[in-house]
Amino acid sequence: MNGTTIKVLYFAQVAELTGMREEQWPLPQPVSGTTWLSQLETRYPQLAPVKRLKLAVNQYHVSHGTLIQPGDEVAVFEPVTGG
Amino acid sequence: MIVVQQADFDAAALTAHLRSSTEGRAGSIVTFTGYVRDYAQDASTKALFLEHYPGMCEREIESLCTEARSRWNVLDSIVVHRVGELHLKDQIVFIAIASAHRGDAFSACEYIIDALKTRAPFWKRETLTSGEQFWVQRRDSDTRKTALWNEVPLPEENKEKP
Numbered sequence: 027m028n029g030t031t032i033k034v035l036y037f038a039q040v041a042e043l044t045g046m047r048e049e050q051w052p053l054p055q056p057v058s059g060t061t062w063l064s065q066l067e068t069r070y071p072q073l074a075p076v077k078r079l080k081l082a083v084n085q086y087h088v089s090h091g092t093l094i095q096p097g098d099e100v101a102v103f104e105p106v107t108g109g
Numbered sequence: 110m111i112v113v114q115q116a117d118f119d120a121a122a123l124t125a126h127l128r129s130s131t132e133g134r135a136g137s138i139v140t141f142t143g144y145v146r147d148y149a150q151d152a153s154t155k156a157l158f159l160e161h162y163p164g165m166c167e168r169e170i171e172s173l174c175t176e177a178r179s180r181w182n183v184l185d186s187i188v189v190h191r192v193g194e195l196h197l198k199d200q201i202v203f204i205a206i207a208s209a210h211r212g213d214a215f216s217a218c219e220y221i222i223d224a225l226k227t228r229a230p231f232w233k234r235e236t237l238t239s240g241e242q243f244w245v246q247r248r249d250s251d252t253r254k255t256a257l258w259n260e261v262p263l264p265e266e267n268k269e270k271p
Contacts, residue, residue, distance in 0.1 A: 038160050038232035039244040085165035087228065101162060101230075105247035108159070108190065108231025109143055109202055109222055 029096045030054045037103040040079065043072045051100075059083075059090040066102065080105060110186075111170045113161060115193040120203055123187050127207050131184045135207035139214035141222050143202040145195050153238040157245075159192045159201070162230035166190075173224045177206070180220070181213035188221065190231065220258055227255040 031050045041047045053062075063076040073079065081088050082101040094100055110126075112118075120142050127138055147154045174186050189203040204221050208214035233245040 035162070037162055037230065038234070082162070082165060082230070085162070085168060087169075101165070103162075103230065104232065104244065105252075106227065106230050107233045107245045107247055108161070108229045109226040 032094060032096065033099045035099065035101040037101060039104050040073065040102050044070050053094065053096050053098075056093045056095045059088065059092050059094060062094050062100070063090065063102075078105075079103065110188070111167055111174070112189045113163070113166050113170075113192060114189070115191060117191070117200060118189045118203055120200070123189065123203060124205055127185055127187055127205050131207045134209065135184050136209045137211040137214045138205055138207045139211065139218040140203065140205040141218050142200055143222070145197050145199045145201060147197070152241070154197055154235055155238045156197075156236045157195045157201075158234040158236070159195060160232045160234070161190075161192045165230050169229045170225060173221050173228065176224070177217040177220050181217045182208050182210065183213065183217050184208055186217070186221070188225075190225075190229070192231070216261075223251070223255045223258060226251045 030052060032053045034049050034051045036044050036047055059081050063079065063081070067074050067076045080103050081090065081092070083092060083094060083098050085099065085101075120140065124138055124140055128135065145154065145157050170188050170190070174188065177183055177186065184207045186207070187203070187205040191199075191201055195201060202222070202225070204218050206214045206218045206221070208217065227247070234242060235245055236242045
């Protein structure tokens with residue numbers, strides 16, 4: 027992975043709505059989760075409203091205020107329903 | 110021990126393993142087993158499909174077990190969670206906690222299943238007998254129950270000495 031992209035993972039309903047499970051996403055500068063989610067919504071309007079979606083960065087749950095850095099692994103999903 | 114697998118598990122064998130690994134120090138082992146049941150209010154469940162985030166799932170469950178150990182006296186623990194296609198009455202999840210005393214074992218077991226439901230990255234897609242499919246939505250009651258644990262004080266003996 028180079029320093030100007032992030033690896034994005036989609037799970038469950040989000041994967042169905044985007045039609046893919048994984049993609050590389052250009053990210054030359056750090057952005058907040060909120061900003062990145064709005065870019066995601068522009069690309070995949072079917073995900074709206076993105077405010078309900080959860081983010082994990084490098085396999086840890088994070089709030090939408092967290093900064094996403096180039097090189098990160100970012101996962102997008104609905105609230106979890108295991109157990 | 111933390112395992113995420115498609116295969117079924119033998120709850121009795123896992124409990125026996127924990128009893129053996131704790132070498133007589135466990136005065137109690139509390140276990141919890143979750144099964145596939147009819148989820149929908151007005152329709153019959155035929156199957157569930159469980160998806161997960163490999164890597165993060167195991168790490169998140171590991172951190173729940175570490176938190177349980179810091180709050181209660183836990184000698185050892187086992188968590189097994191299944192993924193893939195499951196049918197009505199199948200086993201989904203197994204948690205076993207070995208402790209010197211039952212109070213710690215009961216609390217740690219309940220804490221882990223509550224926190225797992227709101228933190229471990231698993232998602233359930235339900236298929237009804239009618240053929241209709243949908244992703245199960247998080248229950249507000251599960252979110253509230255996990256939040257309640259933040260208000261439970263630590264047991265006296267686990268508190269830091271002044």
